[in-house]
Amino acid sequence: MNSYGIRGMIEDHNIRILACDSKDIVTYAQKIHDTFPTATAALGRVMSISALMAMDIKESDEKIQVQIDGHGPIGQIFVEAKSSGDIKGYVSDPSIYLKYNDSNKLAVGLAVGTDGYLKVSRFSGLTEPFSSQVALQTGEIGDDFAYYFAMSEQVPSLVSVGVLVDVDHTPKAAGALIAELLPGHTEEDIEYLEAIQKKMRPISSLLSEGLTIEEIVKMYFSDVKILKRQELRYHCDCNEERFLRGLMTLKKEDLDEILEDEEIVIKCEFCDKIYRFKKDDIIAYQSHVQDR
């Protein structure tokens, strides 16, 4: 089944819900990057929440980028999500497999670290990119995004995100849910959301039991009205031109150094596709750009 997200409203409690089943995109990312379980969980959690945040933007050419760096062994996590439902991402070190000794759970917080930040940049075709960032709280991703929504966007939210990894390292289930209180919410609405947060079981466990994301949302928010459903997919839109353009932004001495080799090989970090450029290709592109 393809990954998809839904958006809904609970009008009586001034709550908006975004939720997704992201198993398919996490599976794709695990396969192309060959991530080990803790790296799969960390990247999968960030991709799942980023996909929901991107569902919220209106223009079709808009996108968000999420960057997390907590100085843990995994290094940096980078994810881009478009309002069209296209998601891509990577981690610096995919070969991380750490568990907490006491619970035997994947130690995402240890892998990510807490000495760093979570940064969200929003791009629209019309205006300058807008970025905001917060300090990482636990590195467990869900907590860090909840803190981000509270601090940067001033919205109290419930964030649930999880990736369950099977013994053969493939994702067994993945999903995320964000419930946000809307402007005008009351003290009662806050209590309502807190009560649900207390009884909510991990979203990845519920999905692995065979429940759909709609069923999970309705189980906790019985009077939800679902307003939108959107397909999500792992998709990288890289091409030759993009990498050539990237080379042109290098300092002259760096580019000259690259040009000492007859051929340069660049790997796309998002989809692992290999691009090979001959020295002549780069020189030709350089003069083509200068002509314009």
Ligand SMILES: [Zn+2]
């Ligand atoms: Zn690519």
